[in-house]
Amino acid sequence: MLLKRGALLNVMLCLKGEGSYQVEAGDSALGNITRLENLADKIPQYWKEEERKLESLQKQCEAAKAQAERPFAEEEKLSELLKEQVSLNLALEFAEGEDGETPGNxxxxxxxxxxxxxxxxxxxxxxxxxxxxxxxxxxxxxxxxxxxxxxxxxxxxxxxxxxxxxxxxxxxxxxxxxxxxxxxxxxxxxxxxxxxxxxxxxxxxxxxxxxxxxxxxxxxxxxxxxxxxxxxxxxxxxxxxxxxxxxxxxxxxxxxxxxxxxx
Structure with missing residues (x-):
């Protein structure tokens, strides 16, 4: 068990092992013991919650990898459309930009x-x-x-x-x-x-x-x-x-x- 200062300079009681768990200390020694016992009782619940979050992240990661490796069915069509868009944009600019141009300018x-x-x-x-x-x-x-x-x-x-x-x-x-x-x-x-x-x-x-x-x-x-x-x-x-x-x-x-x- 450790004692440390919190962000507001309050005293925190810490249980440290594979993880770190803490609760704010009170003025009563008996009350602090009760706080630590309650904290220890909740550790298995904390572990389950963290394992659930980890499992969810792993599933999301696997799904993202599978999606990234999947070929984009419309890739060729998209490429052609982008080329067509560039050509049309340039054609409009050419039509607007060349009016009135003379060699001596x-x-x-x-x-x-x-x-x-x-x-x-x-x-x-x-x-x-x-x-x-x-x-x-x-x-x-x-x-x-x-x-x-x-x-x-x-x-x-x-x-x-x-x-x-x-x-x-x-x-x-x-x-x-x-x-x-x-x-x-x-x-x-x-x-x-x-x-x-x-x-x-x-x-x-x-x-x-x-x-x-x-x-x-x-x-x-x-x-x-x-x-x-x-x-x-x-x-x-x-x-x-x-x-x-x-x-x-x-x-x-x-x-x-x-x-x-x-x-």
């Missing part, structure tokens, strides 16, 4: 970044939702345009042509895309025919802003030039345009319109 850093984000999603939504990891676009009179996933949330966009057997990038920009913040982090710029390559950590904020303005205008040019999806592949899908059915590049068939990026 200078945007703020924030506006320019968001403009790039919107245009990239409209250009290659299937790349950013994970359907494809590689997408090639074509248009007569222009170098092929390729977008690829090159790392975790890292992507590249480039015009390609062949010169003396070498594949030339004219130009290429690599970037990270954060959907949560709708933000584009520019990583590098390459222009092979001029021997230019640099990473943005080597550049000033002003130079990075110039590159961001260039990227935004480049995406506007891509839209205006009428590039259409020619070939794509990835873990969850594959696409190749049927030239015989579709005629010339940039003139998709009705069946292919859903696969094109600027229908």
């Amino acid at each position: 200078q945007k703020t850093d924030r506006d320019c970044n968001y403009s790039i984000y919107r245009k990239l999603h409209k250009l290659a939504q299937e790349l950013f939702d994970g359907t494809y990891t590689y997408m090639k676009f074509k248009q007569d009179g222009y170098d092929d345009l390729v977008l690829e996933k090159i790392g975790e949330d890292e992507y590249s966009i480039a015009h390609y042509y062949v010169q003396e057997g070498d594949l030339m990038r004219d130009p290429e920009i690599t970037f990270m895309l954060e959907d949560a913040d709708r933000f584009i982090h520019l990583l590098s710029f390459t222009q092979d025919n001029m021997g230019i390559y640099y990473t943005t950590d080597e550049r000033t904020e002003e130079q990075i802003e110039d590159l961001r303005q260039f990227f935004d205008q480049w995406l506007t040019n891509i839209k205006n030039q009428g590039f259409t999806l020619y070939q794509a592949h990835g873990e969850y899908g594959e696409y190749t345009r049927d030239e015989e059915a579709g005629g010339q590049s940039g003139e998709p068939t009705e069946e292919q319109e859903d696969e094109e990026f600027f229908g």
